[in-house]
Amino acid sequence: MGQHSCCNQQKVKRGLWSPEEDEKLIKYITTHGYGCWSEVPEKAGLQRCGKSCRLRWINYLRPDIRRGRFSAEEEKLIINLHAIVGNRWAHIASHLPGRTDNEIKNYWNSWIKKKIKKSSTQPSATPAQDLFQSVFNPIDQLDAIVNQKLDIAQQNLTPKPASGSIFLSQSPFFGFDASLGSSCDSSNASGQTRDDLAQDVQALTSCKIWGNSIPPATNFASAIDPNYLPPLVDMSIGNLVTMEEGEMSVGDCYEKHQVVTDWGDPHNYNGLLMWDQMQGDLGEEEIQIQDASTLDTTYIKLIP
DNA sequence: AATCCGTCCAACCGCTCTTTT
DNA sequence: GAAAAGAGCGGTTGGACGGAT
Secondary structure (H helix, E strand, O other): OOOOHHHHOOOOOOOOOOHHHHHHHHHHHHHHOOOOHHHHHHHHOOOOOHHHHHHHHHHHHOOOOOOOOOOHHHHHHHHHHHHHHOOOHHHHHOOOOOOOHHHHHHHHHHHHHHHHHHHOOOOOOOHHHHHHHHHOOHHHHHHHHHHHHHHHHHHOOOOOOOOOOOOOOOOOOOOOOHHHHOOOOOEOOOOOEHHHHHHHHHHHHOOHHHOOOOOOOOOOOOOOOOOOOOOOOOOOHHHOOOOOOOOOOOOHHHHHOOOOOOOOOHHHHOOEEEEOOOOOOOOOOEEEEEOOOOOOEEEEEEOO
16 A cells, blocks of 8 residues: 555665666666656666656656755745645646755745744744744735636636646635734734735736736735734635625725625725634624525625 | 754655556 | 556655854
């Protein structure tokens, strides 16, 4: 189970690869291709299991591999992709040409350690909260949902994301109460200011992975109460309810912040915060929407 | 100079998913 | 349809390395 037949062989070598082994593998694959990995070691004259050969090739030897430090753009991309897809390293890697899942995973793990260590020196927030604030960017998650809507519309599919798509049905979406942010420092625990975040969004929306060239939402507040860790909201696409104009009764806010009437225009979700359950009084501008099929209630607050 | 300690990263392990028989 | 084999993925480990003491 799990163990490949090739790995059961007695004379399988383990540990670091020697330059000679690398040379043999490169020579074999560049001339024959890999085809069936379990056959590669024998044909290449290696005392390794096929799995090990595959890993060595994919993570280290293949010619399009990109080595060296991650650029700032790559780092931001990783952070934002991770906020959407979680620990799906292979998926994240597919959006970073030349980078491997292993490399990204290693980078992320060391990055997490740094973040936790750094945040432990700041008494106003727990490490988890710091990580939470610095990693997850609600703007991009909302962008993801909107893009998924667009995708669905363009492909004329039923509103259920395809398995393996970057916007998985399980992708969490959650919002932070920006009103609490005004009492916080203007930069979050990772030192990122709101202007920085806006720039992140600018960069991301012009990035290939988002496909459509969508103008960024810029006034979506990101700061949260450092003493409160909001619950994760499963805002899978099926639970989102598209509102029609006139359904809202929030007065002036309606003028300032359009309701989600057209998923094709991301400006329409500027200033929207969404929750899966009521956390105290959200104020006059709160609205509730209920998914008719699941009866799940979502609370939305508009930020003036 | 020797030792300790933390970080990085290549590689392994175990599991799931997909394909083949 | 079931079983086996193969492929791929994510979590974890352990060795190499560099900086601090």
